[in-house]
Amino acid sequence: MKKTENSQRTEIRIYSTQHDISEERVENIYIGEYRFLAGTHVITYEEFFQNEGNIPAKSTSLIKIGENFIHIAKKGAVTTQMHFEPRKKYHGTYQTPFGSFDMVIETEYAASCWQEHEISAKLRYFLSLNNCPISKYTVQIAIIL
Numbered sequence: 001m002k003k004t005e006n007s008q009r010t011e012i013r014i015y016s017t018q019h020d021i022s023e024e025r026v027e028n029i030y031i032g033e034y035r036f037l038a039g040t041h042v043i044t045y046e047e048f049f050q051n052e053g054n055i056p057a058k059s060t061s062l063i064k065i066g067e068n069f070i071h072i073a074k075k076g077a078v079t080t081q082m083h084f085e086p087r088k089k090y091h092g093t094y095q096t097p098f099g100s101f102d103m104v105i106e107t108e109y110a111a112s113c114w115q116e117h118e119i120s121a122k123l124r125y126f127l128s129l130n131n132c133p134i135s136k137y138t139v140q141i142a143i144i145l
Helices: none
Strands: 008-018 025-037 040-050 056-065 070-076 079-084 089-096 099-114 118-129 132-144
Touching: 008 040, 056 132, 079 099
Parallel strands: none
Antiparallel strands: 008 025, 008 132, 025 040, 040 056, 056 070, 070 079, 079 089, 089 099, 099 118, 118 132
16 A cells, blocks of 8 residues: 555554344454545555455555544445445445445444544444345444554
8 A cells, every 4th residue: 555645554443243143243453544634534444355266355445534424435346435424324336246236324323533542433324235224233443543
């Protein structure tokens, strides 16, 4: 990942729970870049995973954390835009190596907190794909500066 001017290396910890399937909390840790642009915290990082047939795949992810919203964009093996604002519905597309899905996100809760060495965000939302309800999710994001 290319380092941009005024960015700093950061650790990104993402904890997620899919409530309707399992209450098990999943943790992912990434190393990325942080910068503050036009009043918004911007974090970029790369996700690596195994595709069908154990073929390595990569997506570049971008998280924007503003005062009243959280936006997550992915480009690569998985491509999508996800926008979270409290009590709002977002329509988009979730593209994977296995196909493309119409996506609806209904955000129940989205909040963030900024401290000197950490930015944290929490989301609760409902996800539907191709008009089928999938699950309720809770996601916590910690950006360690």
